[in-house]
Amino acid sequence: AQSVTQLGSHVSVSEGALVLLRCNYSSSVPPYLFWYVQYPNQGLQLLLKYTSAATLVKGINGFEAEFKKSETSFHLTKPSAHMSDAAEYFCAVSPYSSASKIIFGSGTRLSIRP
């Protein structure tokens, strides 16, 4: 069964610092992978999606993620954190056996220090 593991339930960085949120997946076949963001008291919105077209995926708000098959990872990065990036971030995988479903990780809460 496919799954995702997000390392670190809470990450805190200073404004202007690098943001790195870690996600590892388990899958016997190349998966489709997603990063979603949830701002306080809102629903989730898509940041970016990997569909095997390119290993480096660029998303909204300056975020990007790199698919590394050898490491089974799909870490999310942003070169310079902004206060508005404070939110919860979810990594997710679409199971090969059921293309219309998505399995979510447990989430990482990102805090930004002034």
Next chain:
Amino acid sequence: NAGVTQTPKFQVLKTGQSMTLQCAQDMNHNSMYWYRQDPGMGLRLIYYSASEGTTDKGEVPNGYNVSRLNKREFSLRLESAAPSQTSVYFCASSPGTSYNEQFFGPGTRLTVL
């Protein structure tokens, strides 16, 4: 385009009461989903409807029922609410073709006393 809308936004129930959470989408999507979100557990799929006229159980279906009323609307019913069902509930929709992202509503915060 309103996207995915959910009603109500907040609800407090007593144990044993019933209620229906409503969800509608105006994007002509085929697939719709109900999730619950609990601290530290991410989102867990309750039920989904891959297309109009079909519904399937997700990871945590016990205590819930769903109805895909038409292509736009997908409701979630709690027949006899329990404190363990205190959660934030999200409805989502997707086009339904391979590996499409899902679009989420704003959520319903439910407390069962």
